[in-house]
Amino acid sequence: MKKNILIIGAGGVGHVVAHKLATAADSVGSLHIASRTIEKCNAIAESVAAKANVEARIVVQTHKLNAFDAAATIDLIRQTEASIVVNVGPSFINLAVLRACIETGAAYIDTAIHEDPQKVCEQPPWYANHEWPLRAECERRGITAILGAGFDPGVVNAYVALAAQDHLDALDSIDIIDVNAGSHGQYFATNFNAEINLREFTGDVWTWQEGRWVANAMFEISRIDDLPIVGRQKSYLTGHDEIHSLSAHFPHADIRFWMGFDEHYITVFEVLKNLGLLSEKPVVLADGTKVVPLQLVKHLLPDPASLAPMYQGKTFIGVLAKGTRDGKPHQVLLYNTCDHADCFTEISSQAIAYTAGVPAAAAALLVGHGDWDIGRMVNVEQLPPRPFLALTAQMGLPTSIVQAPLGNLFGRLHG
Structure with missing residues (x-):
């Protein structure tokens, strides 16, 4: 069954995720990208459309979103009927987006640990400071949340x-x-x-x-x-x-x-x-x-x-x-x-963004296929590594x- 996917973040990594998911017509229903700067979303959509050398191309739909606003993110997830959210925005928004996914039932994927804008280099372990306290709620509601699904972490x-x-x-x-x-x-x-x-x-x-x-x-x-x-x-x-x-x-x-x-x-x-x-x-x-x-x-x-x-x-x-x-x-x-x-x-990218974006796109496809749709919060090392590494290799890494x-x-x- 095809899944609607919402990408939050229109930087270099979002660019890569959109390009890679746009080729997965057998797995992706509709593809959306959202950011505070709609012009960046539109530029990514245009870049995807310009790559006519790929046969199976999905049109990227764009949205203006302040992801710090969990209510607005909830509304957008429901509007797009997204069942998977790939968060590649600044890590300051992680908790707001994660809470929106918990509320809507959408699967959550990110590529970096949450950061408090007011704190630099908090006392370890960092996941225990922010994301891990929500593990019980994810499991109670059956929410798949995959943390750190870029390259490193990922x-x-x-x-x-x-x-x-x-x-x-x-x-x-x-x-x-x-x-x-x-x-x-x-x-x-x-x-x-x-x-x-x-x-x-x-x-x-x-x-x-x-x-x-x-x-x-x-x-x-x-x-x-x-x-x-x-x-x-x-x-x-x-x-x-x-x-x-x-x-x-x-x-x-x-x-x-x-x-x-x-x-x-x-x-x-x-x-x-x-x-x-x-x-x-x-x-x-x-x-x-x-x-x-x-x-x-x-x-x-x-x-x-x-x-x-x-x-x-x-x-x-x-x-x-x-x-x-x-x-x-x-x-x-x-x-x-x-x-x-x-x-x-x-795909008009550089390798740093590419190495972070390809795995995030692969993780979204694995969730969509059911391999990684586990109904709880995990880090990547808790999941089967072989399908992930096989898919990232197939997608360019x-x-x-x-x-x-x-x-x-x-x-x-x-x-």
Whole structure:
């Protein structure tokens, strides 16, 4: 049975989700995209319509929506008769959209953890601060709510689940490595919503090690890896969404997230931070005007969607899982690489948005098909990983797997 799907959020990720779902005429009834800025929705609809090389094309219908207004979101879900809502707007709206889905009975999918605009880097575990308290209500009402169904979080959670099911008898450590080896040609830019992106790096870095939360400073700890496809890359220990659910489901493993940054990015970031320009707290100017520095920086930086035409190079996102197999130390690397230029050729996107949007679209189709329509709230690692990874591969994000005894991953990884 075909499902009506509502996409909330008209940024780069919403662009990808709309393009991918518009090709699924056998699964999608009507497709809708909503945002506060109707012009962005219309631009996505026009982009989808322009891709005439795909035979099965669904018309994207557009709507103006302030998703902070749960009542307005409820009205739109009912108006569109959407049975699945894919929330790819800023993570500040997660709870409002989730509550609207609970009220209407629609399935809920997002790609990032909820954030309180007034707080930066809350005490872990973050899912327990906001989304997880609604688990009981979702189960009581039979609402499917899939949290963090992008790439990281999302596909990497499925990688961990697959590693635990197929490759390791015991899981001792999980290192998630995310490197963008591409170049967009701008002096300084973020690859998705700048306000959300920069907030990630202004507080403590929280990781799960030896059964407890450990705090470090940003850019305090780094590693260097010889990675497949993208080669030798430096990455830094960083807090990230998936650590907070994986630590609950794999509590005996050390869980760390590593993200690549070049020296120029770090220098500009540190200057902005030291000047107070990354603060989420409003400042009052001499004339009484209130300005939030971080929102001003966001306004001045390039729109992430505008980066796509000039982006070159590849991304690497993978999970290095270590443990034992048949009583011997063993490790497995599950990863994807994605080419920025190929993404632009296909759907006028860049690889960061593509890697987040394709899995969200795949999750919506799996819910629609019934595979993931489980009637409760879950994180991706709690779901069967194989259908998800098979569908994301079919939709443009194939997974590669390399495994070996510890200390001998074909000489590729160290540090």
